[in-house]
Amino acid sequence: MPADPADEHILIDTNVVILRRHLPPGAFSGEVSISAVTLAELSAGPHLVTGNTPADIEERANRTAVLQRTESEFDPIPFGADAARMFGRMAAAVMAAGHTPRRRNADLMIAATAAVEGMPLYTMNPDDFQGLEKLVTIVALPRPSHA
Numbered sequence: 001m002p003a004d005p006a007d008e009h010i011l012i013d014t015n016v017v018i019l020r021r022h023l024p025p026g027a028f029s030g031e032v033s034i035s036a037v038t039l040a041e042l043s044a045g046p047h048l049v050t051g052n053t054p055a056d057i058e059e060r061a062n063r064t065a066v067l068q069r070t071e072s073e074f075d076p077i078p079f080g081a082d083a084a085r086m087f088g089r090m091a092a093a094v095m096a097a098g099h100t101p102r103r104r105n106a107d108l109m110i111a112a113t114a115a116v117e118g119m120p121l122y123t124m125n126p127d128d129f130q131g132l133e134k135l136v137t138i139v140a141l142p143r144p145s146h147a
Helices: 014-022 036-048 054-073 081-096 102-117
Strands: 009-012 031-033 121-123 138-140
Touching (some): 009 014
Parallel strands (some): 009 031, 121 138
8 A cells, every 4th residue: 555645546436436526525535547347337327318308308418427527537447358357256256245246247347447456446335345355445435415
């Protein structure tokens, strides 16, 4: 671990990317990165809003804005062969902990990216990563109450 937390390189989960503007200053520090998997989740987001009510249109616009801001601010870390192998180990660890990895594929791919890059993963959903404690450092952030 670096002597100064500001020197630490961290990976933030998709939920942190979405809500980070609502977090208090200093919620995390250091060099912040995202996984290409987060960019994939954000890219799908606007397309997953169905309907054309005013609320649907506003939600689609909000998701598009988050995607565009993220694309302009980050150069995502690719999900490569080492991460793919780590994903397999993580799926096994999740199963050994009595959970199913199926609905958690994107979460596990993001965690695998953090693990192979040697970065802690900051998330507002630490329960999504139960069973991975031996493979990656998970740092829980509180969900903003006003978001």
